[in-house]
Amino acid sequence: MTKIRIDNDNTAALQAALDAVNGKASAFTLRYASTLVHIAARATARLDRLAVPTAERAGTVVSYRTAGPSAKSYNGGRSAIGTAVELTAGAGGQWYVTSVQRAEVYPRNPAVEKLIGSPRTVSSAAYTAMRALGIDSTTAESIAAAARTSVTPAPAERIAA
Secondary structure, eight states: OOOEEOSGGGHHHHHHHHHHHHTTOOTBSOOOHHHHHHHHHHHHHHHHHTTOOGGGOTTOEEEEEOOOOSSTTGGGGOOEEEEEEEEEEOGGGOEEEEEEEEEEEOTTOOOEEEEEOOHHHHHHHHHHHHHHTTOOHHHHHHHHHHHHHOOOOOHHHHHHO
């Protein structure tokens, strides 16, 4: 899927992407492009609360999966068809839909929304939190810089080491 910018000019393209994935399913799916706008707005609000500057939000991902049926006995306890989407922040704080797919949702499972920060986003949020706790700016900046440059080795590299 090509990325689609989330704004009022692209509602038709966003709706077409949702319709293509959902098919005839409608009960537990994302049915409206406006829902994607709301997910992006919630993510922006969370980043605002963390005081992450707009310039450092690029690469942040929001993963969202719809809720399952509320009744435990729905469909004999088997899964239903839902929708999973990923939104990625671009330059200037603009959000893009980068993935839309069908997902299995199970009875009594709530909707899941995860904000996955890029290294720059995480280090910026950490710096802000440390400053709020009274840690001096030099120490906070050095810790945040270390967080930006450190890379966790892949599992295979950890085993070989």
